[in-house]
Amino acid sequence: MRLIISCLLLAATLPAAAQIYKYTDANGNTVFTNQPPDGATSEKVELPPTNAIQIQPPSQPTDAGASADRQAIYQVVELTDLPDEVALRANNGTFSVGVRLEPSLQPGHRLRLRLDGQPYGQPTHVPRLQLMNVDRGDHSLTVDVLSGTNVVQSSAPVTFTVQRVNTSSPALRPPAPTPRPSN
Template identity: 65%
Template sequence: MRSSLLYLLALIALPAAAQIYRYTDASGNTAYSNQPPDGVKSQAVELPPLNSVERQPPIAPERPAPRADKNSAYSVLELTGLPNEEALRANNGTFTVGVQIQPRLQGPHQFRLLLDGQPYGQPSNVPHLQLVNIDRGKHSLAVQVLAGQNVVQQSPTVTFTVQRVHTP
């Protein structure tokens, strides 16, 4: 019984150690086989050793960055694309601002701009928001994250100046 088990294991291991042969078939094509063909000149193919990968220890998941406010849903929520020092040049008063948010915006949440303290435009889940035909002069802008009609979080308010061409 024991000898038949060893014989069976040896048979199972044979295909893993099989030799590959290269030969030219009757049509002149190069062919490969695990058995040398009868009556055809063939040569054994030397194969490189099999690739192996050592098992790596599991990597601990990164911990999220600490939030500035424990009651905040997002650790980062701020407007981008607005100048800090100089005026924003928008000859027709149209420009786009970006929203930087961490972690990503959650499913039911949406962005809404506040221009000069008043809601501006329709809520959206896209982190690029366009303002159209904004008058020249000084303005304040913030972004809110909404869950339905409720404000989840608001970014810091950014003050900037719009510079437009004046046409009489």
């Protein structure tokens, strides 16, 4: 494709490199042509050399901020304070998790959780994030490092189980006191 375009451009410049003649026609008009006229006196026009530029290879648009964001700038991005083997007891479904980053959070970056693959909460610069009213059962949690709305880096997903005990369950009520006989 490049070869074809180069040949077409070269062919378009060939007439510009040809000799130019100038003469005055019978009506007094000045005429420029690439062939000397028959029966009229003409003069050769000396043109200055044409400008030439080197063909530059196409380059990808660069955005210094975006290219820095695409690189893994954090050696460690992980969630902390989630139980590995046992269920997380949170009767009202509210608990907090920590985020470990190495190096520390860069200026302009924010943290946001993804609960079960969906963004959760507002982006923040605080490495301690709270979850509220999470349903009982199995969940996956990931933390994303954001630059604006772009995800710079993400932690590995952590799977955990939330155990919510219903405190109004009859099984959890203390036994009713036995009445004492009256004397």
